[in-house]
Amino acid sequence: MQHLRQRFKSPAADKLVRLHKNIYLNRSDPKYHEKVITYLDPHSPEAHYKLGQYFENNGNIGKALKHYKEAMSTYPSPYYFPASGSIRRLTKEKAPAIPRPQAASDPIASRTKRKGAAAGLKMLLLVLLFINVLLLALLYGPTAVSKVVSAFMPWSVGKEVTYESIETAYVLHFPYGEPQKAVEEALHKKALQLANDHPKQTIVLYGVASGVRTADNQAVPLSDEQLKTKSFVVAEYNPAVDTSVKIRFLHPEFQKLRTTAGAQLIRTALEAYAADHGSVPSSIEQLFQPYPNNYASYMPIETISGSAHVRTVFDGSGGWVYDAQARDPARRFYPNVAWEGSSGTAAASTSLPFAPVTVTIDQSAHSLRLNAGPVVLAELPVGLGADGRTPDGTFTVLERVREPQGSRPGVYGTAALGMGEIAIHGTAEAASIGANLSLGCIRLTNEAMSALYPLVPRGARVVISSGGTGGSGSAPILVQPELLLPGKDGLGRKAEETAKQRVFQWLG
Template sequence: MNPIKGRFKNHLDEEMVHLHKNLYINRSDPMYYEKVIRYLDPRSPEAHYKLGQKFEAKGIVDKAIFHYKECRKTYPSPFYFASASAIRGLEGNGKGAESLPVSDFPIIYKSSSTSPRLWKIILFMILLLSVFLWGLLWGKDSITRTVSAFQLWGVGKEITYEVVDMPYIIYLTKDKPHKEIENDLYNKALDLAKTNPGQNIWLYGIASNGQNPDKKLVPLTDETQKVKAFVVAQYNSAQDQTVKIRFINTDFGKLTLAEAGANLVRTALEAYISDNGTPPDKLDKLVADYPQNYLSFIPQEIQSGSNQIVGKYDGDGGWVFDPLAKQYSDMFYPNTVENPNSHRANFERYRVVVGKSDHSLQLLAGSTLLMEKQVGLGADDATPVGSFSVLDRVKEPQGKHPNVYGSSALGMGAIALHGTNDPASIGSNLSLGCIRMTNADIEELYPFIPKGTVVFIRDNNHTGLTAATAQWNPQVFVPLGTRLPNESAKNKVFHWLG
């Protein structure tokens, strides 16, 4: 993993790692080691060891053991013996502990009849000594005959039984006492185990909306349903002494409104530094006229209701901007006193994911879903699959024909995400390749897509993301009485596919 090398030194070079072409990751990224495995080296012992430590700290034993074992597949490595020690500790002390299900990793049973290693070594040394003595007695020719006739004592055998995962959905009343929910899951798991001995039984409890009042089980056929579960039970009668039940905190991982506002600006700062090499001396440079309109406005800090910018933290409201900081979370953060020890939240950049199969568009901040809209796509599969950066943020864009791009557009090279005056085309494949939204939807989305935001276009959009907080309302971020930039491109004509 090599740091960025270039003609001009960037103050964040030491934190960035070059993966492939124009793809980089930041060492401070909370998903750094997951991305190393996904994009750079799926066998990286360091990444697997670090992820094992991460899941061990969270109490997710199955995932921790999986990554430690993956680490040990590479020998020698600095993490080989440390991962072996961690596995012994987890397998020795984790029996019966509750853990989050990891259906992606098959559970296997192993039995071994191999002789102890030390005993094999002793026998082997005795054989070598015997061969040497035979050679002394019978000469060189006798040694050759003895060695050629020598047979190993035997080869051990290892037997593996693969286990089938049997996932089910069970609809439950979420506001029932936990004890009753536990009993329902416990009884269902035991009933299934009687008819399916030795198999992994998974029960995903989903809050009932009038379905299945008698708690009948439904086989899980759609993996995306797992993210809706508020409780999970797992049991294997051949392995487990207990039915493992885990209640999931469905609010875990959601951004607060303050974090959402901070990460909007941080996403724009990242793009500005990528384009110019250094941070702006003032945040006003992010809210310039087209084509330097990285943002449409500096959002209000929710708790204080202010978007004033100060250079040093004092808790008086608004934001702190420190262009000399190395981390984006230290460069821009809320200037509030409600939680002074954690006012610098992690940087979770804004991004857009478009799913072609269901004509969906999702606005995300990290793993939190902030907004979801329907879109229209290209006829004959003309909308390409891949990742694209927003290069132009334009109001009232002009094309070869009047109003062809609607009220606003986000240009991404040959294609754009833009409005349309043909709302009937939304949910269909009628464009020449661009992504269409109604004018009302693009106007709501546009202010929250900074210049440089990455748009991922996929065949399927099963992200399994944390839902947006119920407090999310884009309008609360827009400051009143602030001068907005001129984001029209005047007489420039754009030639997106349309």
């Protein structure tokens, strides 16, 4: 789902790099690398190496060495060997100069001078002897020369060998919700294969969740640098310097956040069902009936395990647990996984407090924000009613329908979330987004509405306010909320959500 955060695109947007949450930077910013370390990755080898160069150029050798050493803490990386070379060079430059000899009248200085002259004479004799031996050895062929050189150069002082390698980057696609163990195994196997085909090269594999698996799990060369920012895992391997395939998951806490969001989506639907029928359903399947009983569109994937299977008791095998007898919404539906440090029990999973899915409309900013508990799933621009016809207040999503029919074809777009007289719905009139042109409803582009609709269950709260909502604050924004939805492998359930025999009469 495309993540839109502004009404209009800034002319400088193409030069911006998204670091973290709501932080965007221009690479020409003189403090770009300092901000990378502060907000994104405190161990970034590139940022530390560039800062080392900056401080070296400005004469601050102490800080330069500090950043070069930090750049070498990540291995392997393209900046490891350049940083190592810079440290050696700066260390030599910082070495104290050899003291000048004292005056000749000093007896100690005289003895030192005589010893130096004797040592120089010995070295000259050794060099001459070495040259003579080489000349004699030439008469007996190259083998003899090699033996002589080996005998006279025993490497008693030590040696340092530096291996420079070419970094080759690839992309490996994974379906949404692929279990972590399967991701690790696929990356490990593919890294070994690529290293065998490209020896003496550093293989870097970026794992991207795209909903599809390439044929034979094929890795393709990285052609778009933006894919690096969309990757959720990185694998590095160079058998010339390390026998291990190093796999690093990026922002692993997002998996837990997505799982939390999926739990709140179903909990909200269950509470709406109970309000309509007096009790929760005996089976979770009753949430996914055809319209008008489509309380939810999908059973979300539990992203830690990659499963959408629902069990009645906790066993930690992944997916979800639904206990219709529980009174607390948090204990009624929760992840069937043991959080880290929970000793394999359901205690941590059921401790996630219930927070209904909430849609917040900020009329002053013409924006919509979708929250599942503390997690922000989407921020989208909207169109509103002319002359203040969109009312302030708190509403509830009472019905959900795809391709709703109105007084004229397409008036409500691809989908709608009904709230009585008004609705949140799609529109083909792109010019109305960011403007006040409707009769009171909240409009999104058809593309944005299609992406938003499955993430909003029946019973979700809708808060409409004329004042600012204060932005998303410290709540994380899930760049890929579609990871909650089932992929093409058939995981999850899907309801029939059209109402072809009904004509809706929302304000429009």
